[in-house]
Amino acid sequence: MKKILIVDDEEDMIWSLQKNLNHESLKVDIITASSGEEALKILAANPVDLIITDIKMPGISGLELLVEVKNRYPKTGVIVMTAYPSPEYKNEALAKGGLHYIEKPFDINELRKIIKRVLKETSLFKGTVAGVELSDIIQLNCLSKTTTALAVNTADHEGIIYFDKGDIVHAACNGRVGEEAFYTILCFEGGTLETRKHANPPPRTINQHSEALLMEGARRMDEAKAGGALTAGEVDSWDFDGAITPEKPLTSINSEKTEPSTASPKEAQMVSTKEEQMGNLQELLTEFTNIPGVNTACLVGRDGFLLDSVTIAGTDAETIGAIASSGFGASESMGNQLGKGMLTMTMIEYENGPVMLAPVGGEAFLVIVADKNSNLGMIRLKIKKHAGDIATTASI
Structure with missing residues (x-):
């Protein structure tokens, strides 16, 4: 039987x-304490x-009791109640790990519902997830629409x-x-990591x-790994090939002559072959956008960079690619953790x-975005039919 500890210095509240x-719908063992010291x-x-x-x-x-409980007994849920409501109390209680903040007087039926949800979660599967990025966990919470x-x-x-x-x-x-704390x-x-489900x-x-947020966070992480963001002075000192710098004024750039191509016949053939491959890849991707409802x-x-795309209705394919990479990685990690083998779709x-996401070769994946009335069976069929061709054409 689940155990609940009620802590309040008012005897009437404890009694109530x-x-x-002690309701048949809860089936819990209730313990009481009249102070934080007694509770500990x-x-x-x-x-x-x-x-x-x-x-x-x-x-x-x-x-203070909430902080002690979270430090000593992190798996124990805490609901905070008060007869002196204020935004400061609520923010502090939730920030310190409280699952819920309720104001007196409250509806006892609503409190029962909250307790049921909290106690149900203690019966769910728990474990350690390794090899998963924090951004993947955040993305999963977003995709699952959880509170x-x-x-x-x-x-x-x-x-x-x-x-x-x-x-x-x-x-x-x-x-x-806010945002700076998130980054x-x-x-x-x-x-x-600790998930506190249903926390207000x-x-x-x-x-x-x-x-x-995730895209900006990824950019900041990349900058941090590369040694931090560049200052305006550092950017001004760069001298790109053909860039405008104090040492290379605009007139000198415009006056530069384009050298004739010195590519060998073999190199020219390689360029031609590459262009032909990209054309074939576009044709394969068009197979999907030809399906009604696929846009x-x-x-x-796998790094989130767009390799190629076919879109209609002005969709930003590069943004889709960057976002989808987190979802794809999270799906693969979930399958590995659950022992389900390789992700197929x-x-x-x-x-x-x-x-819809599907791996293509070992270094890429396919992203198909569709409307709600699209033919999902046809999309699945096309993915199975063309995934190998796409991998071969793109040389991945």
């Missing part, structure tokens, strides 16, 4: 909760699944990212909040779309239509 939560003593001898605590109490406050909090901790730092129905709405890290967390190298998000501090067919490298279905 104990009476109303109980926890040391008798671990519980969920704590419901008031904020304002003599001695150790509910927020959750993702706590990310390293030896020196801790951060938390909140999702509301798949949207990234808030992040906090090292005193920062800081994304640059963590290693650490531990604080007020929104992030308004960027999740895809834009984009992209061949994307995956489909992510959205309200306005599906996105």
Whole structure:
């Protein structure tokens, strides 16, 4: 039987909760404590699944108790309640790891529903996921449209990212909040993850779309690995071949003569063959966009760079490729972790239509974006039929 610890310095509140939560729909064992100190003593001898605590109490406050519980018993859920509601309390409670923040007086039936959800999660599968990038986990939360909090901790730092129905709405890290906190967390190298499902998000501090956030985060990570972003002075000092610099004025660039081609017949033939291959690749991708409802067919490298595409309706294929690489990597990792073998095809279905991903050769994958009324069977058939041809044509 699941155990719940109720912590409140008001005897009437403890009595009321104990009476109303001893309900046949919950089937829980309820323990009570009148202070934070007493609660910690109980926890040391008798671990519980969920704590419901008031904020304002003599001695150790509910927020201080929350911090101690998360440090000592990280798997124990905590619901914070208060008769003195304020945005500051709510933000602090959720940032410190509280699953829910409820204001007195509250609907006991609503509290029962929250408790059921929290206790149900303690019965789900748990484990360690290795070989997966943090960006992949974030992308999965976005794609699954979940409302959750993702706590990310390293030896020196801790951060938390909140999702509301798949949207990234808030992040906090090292005193920062919002987008800068999100980018800081994304640059963590290693650490531990904890998902706090159904955690109520604080007020929104992030308004960027999740895809834009991940792309900007990837750019910052690349810059960090390369030694940091360039200053304006460093950019001005670059001297590209044919670029405008103080040492190479515009007139000298325009006056440069184009040297005649000195390519050998063999090199010229290689260029011609490459152009022919790209033409054939376009024809193969067009096989997909000829299917009614399919508006984009992209061949994307595993690094997220677009290799080739055929699109209609002005779709930004490069952006699709960059975004899809995270989803493709996450799908492969999931299959490996579950022992399902190699990925052959995956489909992510959205309200306005599906996105289908399929590996092509060892270094690329196919992205098909379609409308909701498209013929999925025909798309699958084309993928199976042409994946090998695309790999051969693109030499991958």
